Amino acid sequence: MATSDFYPAPAPVARLIEELHKLPGIGPKTAQRLTYHLVRMPGEEALALAEAILALKQKVITCSRCQNLTEEDPCPLCDDPGRDWATICVVEQPLDVLAIERTRGYHGLYHVLHGAISPMDGIGAEELRVRELLARLKGGSVQEVILATNPNLQGEATAMYLQRLMAPLVPRITRLARGLPVGGDLEYADEVTLIRSLQGRQEFSP
């Protein structure tokens, strides 16, 4: 990398490196590698990539009900009469919806917060889609909200925070069971995981 200090990269190359470096998980070295890969790429492939990025920004919107990413508003999920409209599952990210949908074990609706409460990063309820969630509960037709935020400090804080806000608005608030990961050994579990697994234990009838 030392040579680039003396012979700077052409401006368009430097610009793309800078843009890619802004993406999560992309360090300066990876940004450079990707950029030089794109330089060597055939013109039509590069164009297809550029168009895909453009289409993403032009065609993808957030659903006005569940705040998930969609091409049409409301999204197909919110518009599906076969779903259970009385249940809302609250998740942090759109990818979490995909993960739960893959199980085919849930038939209610979703609400995507687009993040979790993180005091040290200055992210509070105002930065998340919390107001939209409360608005959905005001109608009184929602019977259960499932809090499916991540089982880590920020996800727990978000769940506790939402529980306080929603308690007067919905009859039943549940939290996704937190506990031992499948395939793990009990002896490696930390105290918090163990205590929460004990608290969340269920009737056993094989």
Next chain:
Amino acid sequence: MTRPRLYSTEALVLRAAPLGEADRLLTLLTPALGKLQVKARGVRKTASKLAGHLEPLTRSLLHLARGQTWDTITGAEARESFLALKSDLALLFRALYVAEVADLLSPLEEPAPPVYALLLEGMRALMAPGDLDLLLRYLEVHLLLCAGFLPEFQQCTECREEVAPGRHLFSPQRGGVVCTSCGSPAHGDQPISINALKVLRFLSTATFGSLRALRVPSALHRELAQVLESFLRHVLEREVRSAAFLRLAVLGPSSLAPASAREA
């Protein structure tokens, strides 16, 4: 300080930020090595065995391997999880605030046994009954003291005159209390009551145990919080982000009010 290729240390996890696909960048406070930033691989996967031992506000025994950019955690065993702090929003937000102040006041890789001991005692004290706001002020004062930034509470920082009641101001810029001849509200110096000064003097020499003896009315509490907030902002040259979360209405009057206000 150069660390061996493989080493072990006890640490309190102050914060965690996502890194790459499934890793986290952890900010740790250790007794002998001070504040460290290290990488924890794969801890965002649900099957990670290490994740639960590396959550923020957990005291763990860690094994690490020195790395190019960041040292990497190879093993972790939680020793103290502070579960009570993590199960109550009002306590959690306070604990995160203390951790953030400690993080911002600690330089990287400078041994800090007193800060480490103070934080652990602070986390334990937060879980015990008592005036939690007074505890926060105590921790702010002592974190400032450990970092070498304790404000002057006795005499004017300019002319060294002992402060006389009603004839003094508090000046974050000048590092503490100033007399009315040396300071001026026009320069951002602010009024401070003699009672607030007394509490601050008491806090700077007090121990955790002696906090119980003090009863602070809520107006004085607000003043103390405001004085220390403005001083911290001056020292850190930025806001403490989690401070805003201490005042959230959603925490409810029952849990957020200081013990003194509850008694009233």
